[in-house]
Amino acid sequence: MTRDLTPAEQKVLASITARIDEIVALGTAAELTATTVLNGPGAAPDYPAFQQRFARLGRRMREVRFVVREDLPATMGANTVITNGEVPSVQEIQLRPALVGPGTRGLTDRALTLVHELSHSLTEGIGEHPVKDYAYRRGWAWTYLSAEVARSNADTYAEAAALLVERKENAWGQYQAFGRLVARRGQLAKRSGTTTFGGALAWLDIMVNRAWVRASDCEGFAATTFTEAKWKTPEWSVWKRHARLLALENQLASWGYITERTVRGGVACLLPSEQAVVARLFPYLGELKHAVDRIDPVLVERGDRITFDTASGALRVPRGTVDRAPLALAELLLDAVIEGTAGLPEAKPFAQRARELVRALVDQDRDVERQGVATLRSIFAAVPAVQPSADRWAALAVELDAAVLADVQYRWERLAKDIPAVAGLPDESDRKVLDGLATYFAEDIETLRTVHGRTPVPSDVRRELAATMKAAALHITNAYPGRRPELDKLRARLEALA
Numbered sequence: 001m002t003r004d005l006t007p008a009e010q011k012v013l014a015s016i017t018a019r020i021d022e023i024v025a026l027g028t029a030a031e032l033t034a035t036t037v038l039n040g041p042g043a044a045p046d047y048p049a050f051q052q053r054f055a056r057l058g059r060r061m062r063e064v065r066f067v068v069r070e071d072l073p074a075t076m077g078a079n080t081v082i083t084n085g086e087v088p089s090v091q092e093i094q095l096r097p098a099l100v101g102p103g104t105r106g107l108t109d110r111a112l113t114l115v116h117e118l119s120h121s122l123t124e125g126i127g128e129h130p131v132k133d134y135a136y137r138r139g140w141a142w143t144y145l146s147a148e149v150a151r152s153n154a155d156t157y158a159e160a161a162a163l164l165v166e167r168k169e170n171a172w173g174q175y176q177a178f179g180r181l182v183a184r185r186g187q188l189a190k191r192s193g194t195t196t197f198g199g200a201l202a203w204l205d206i207m208v209n210r211a212w213v214r215a216s217d218c219e220g221f222a223a224t225t226f227t228e229a230k231w232k233t234p235e236w237s238v239w240k241r242h243a244r245l246l247a248l249e250n251q252l253a254s255w256g257y258i259t260e261r262t263v264r265g266g267v268a269c270l271l272p273s274e275q276a277v278v279a280r281l282f283p284y285l286g287e288l289k290h291a292v293d294r295i296d297p298v299l300v301e302r303g304d305r306i307t308f309d310t311a312s313g314a315l316r317v318p319r320g321t322v323d324r325a326p327l328a329l330a331e332l333l334l335d336a337v338i339e340g341t342a343g344l345p346e347a348k349p350f351a352q353r354a355r356e357l358v359r360a361l362v363d364q365d366r367d368v369e370r371q372g373v374a375t376l377r378s379i380f381a382a383v384p385a386v387q388p389s390a391d392r393w394a395a396l397a398v399e400l401d402a403a404v405l406a407d408v409q410y411r412w413e414r415l416a417k418d419i420p421a422v423a424g425l426p427d428e429s430d431r432k433v434l435d436g437l438a439t440y441f442a443e444d445i446e447t448l449r450t451v452h453g454r455t456p457v458p459s460d461v462r463r464e465l466a467a468t469m470k471a472a473a474l475h476i477t478n479a480y481p482g483r484r485p486e487l488d489k490l491r492a493r494l495e496a497l498a
Contacts (some may be wrong), residue, residue: 002067002094009068009100015062016100018110018117022059026164027051035163041379042146050151053131053159063123065290065351066073075286076376077113080120087127093117098259100193103429105422108165108175112158119157132369133175133213134376139176139229139293140185140198140205146379149372173414183407184297184400191396195388197297197317199326203380204333207294211361212246212289215281221245222270222278227248233270244364249358252278255353277349281357284346289360291337296450299397301390306332308340312450321386326380334358401455409461410446412468423475434476438486441469445494452497466495 005013019151037043062213072079077099080090099110119131135141142155150156188198221242242453249270253260258274270278303318315336322329338354341347350357360436365373389397415437418481426432448457448465473487 001071002069003093005066005068005100008102008307009097011098013066013095015104015107016110016114017058019107019340020061020114021058021248021422023108023111023115023161023164026168027054027160031167032160033165034167036162037160037163037171038147040143040145040147040150040151043095043148045147047329050160053119053151054157056122057115057157060115060118060121060402064090064118065092065095068097068100069091070097071095078117080117080127080446082120084217084224088129089119089127090123090129093121094194098458101429103427104434105425105430105433107428107440112161115158115161116154116158125163129439130368132366133209134206134369134370134372135202137211138179138181139209140181140201140295141203142182142185142296143189143211144199144376145207146375146378149375163371164363172415173410178407178411180404180407181293181295185401187396187399191392191399191444194386194392194397195322195325195371196324196329196383196386197322199380199383200322200329200333201295203326203376204337205329205331206373206376207334207362208288208337209334209360210365210369212282212285213369214361214365214415215285217245217283217366218248219275219279225267225269227261227267231263231266244366248360249278255356258347280346280349285358285361286348287341287344287346291341295337298454299393299400299401301393308334308336310340310344314450319390319393320389322393323385326383327377330380331377340489341377344492356414398455401451404447404451405455405457405461409465412444413467416468416471417474419452419472423479431479435480435483437476438470438483441472441487441490445490448494448497462494462497466491469494480481 029048032051033047038047054319069079072094077096079099081094082088083091093114122129124129124130130152131154132152133155133221134149135145135155137155139157145153159176164172164174166172185198188195188201192198250259250260252258258270258277261270261495291308291313293311294312295308295315295477298316300316300318303316304320306318306321307316308314309316311353315333315405321332324332335355338347338351338358342351342354342393347354362373417438420432422431424434432498451457469487469491473484473491476487477484
């Protein structure tokens with residue numbers, strides 16, 4: 001359910017609006033060109049056209065209706081709802097409560113979330129909303145988009161905004177996306193001439209993301225009813241906005257998950273029990289998406305099949321399995337992720353047809369997105385298969401671990417610089433971020449332990465990280481004394497690496 005914003009939330013939204021206005025003002029064609037966010041494969045980027053869209057974001061902020069949705073999925077900071085009628089229009093942008101919660105810290109990050117959503121609300125022509133979701137800044141497919149598809153990708157606008165602010169504030173890295181996946185993605189991109197593994201992960205990411213989005217569409221369509229007169233009108237069966245969703249619904253029926261939509265009491269509908277089955281698609285695809293985001297590539301020499309462990313995120317990839325072009329290798333990766341997640345409660349209803357289900361959701365995507373995905377497919381299809389040598393494969397395994405270690409070092413170094421200022425903020429809601437840093441450190445230390453088992457972390461790096469954590473713990477425990485035992489144990493685990 002949604003609700004209107006409270007007066008306090010409206011005040012926060014006004015501050016975010018002002019911040020977005022500042023960001024949009026920075027976005028001249030020259031400055032946006034300097035971000036290089038459209039510099040992907042294919043035709044030359046059209047930055048003037050990108051700037052025309054970017055410049056309209058502030059105006060859309062004042063035109064769109066905002067509501068708070070308490071149960072918005074954890075994977076979403078906000079969500080743009082566009083009606084599914086004959087002339088689609090933006091119904092509202094739903095916000096997580098935290099996005100308009102108290103405090104002023106993180107105002108730019110909140111603005112970046114809304115820049116992404118506002119780009120979805122841009123219109124060109126009657127009912128046309130050209131900006132979609134093809135790749136995310138923290139995903140494997142980022143940097144693999146063609147210039148044209150990137151211009152129609154929502155997170156491209158968020159990334160451009162982040163880079164504009166960093167340049168203005170002379171704060172490189174403050175708002176860009178970092179993390180283990182980003183570090184590994186960058187290293188794989190550097191080695192694209194010796195392996196197609198990075199491209200295969202990118203195509204896997206695109207497939208699963210699009211299937212996830214389409215599963216949400218299926219849930220909405222399943223709850224939609226039609227009058228008997230409209231249902232039996234011949235022209236309706238070829239109405240593009242519903243024809244593909246109906247095809248997906250009928251595919252589910254052919255597999256025995258539901259029965260086909262029929263007319264009951266003058267209304268064409270699915271029974272509530274069948275709607276509930278369709279509604280389970282989105283959580284399942286959400287688990288697949290989460291699994292792809294958590295992939296920890298473990299490159300090995302021996303073996304004849306790729307496997308995925310959902311508990312650790314380890315994707316074990318034998319060298320003999322990667323002698324394929326990106327599209328073919330991505331299918332093997334998808335099989336591994338599906339098999340590895342088959343035991344999850346969300347997966348059980350669909351485990352037997354999971355691969356066919358993902359393919360159907362992608363094949364029956366919305367018309368605009370199908371065209372964009374087809375463009376990307378053609379780019380990946382043009383990349384030939386490569387068989388890395390044993391030495392090159394072993395070296396890449398070490399390089400991926402080194403990239404993760406460098407990422408942890410960089411993020412902790414930046415954190416050490418930021419913590420004193422955060423600890424000194426007068427507003428408790430702004431300082432609250434300190435309370436969550438133990439979890440942040442715990443995740444990274446577990447990653448370091450995993451990496452250390454394959455590629456030893458140098459002793460000087462361990463000492464440096466332990467010192468950084470000790471200094472951070474002083475500020476954290478001053479504000480939250482109860483965190484001291486947990487932080488002491490985490491530092492001990494870090495120092496125990498040997």
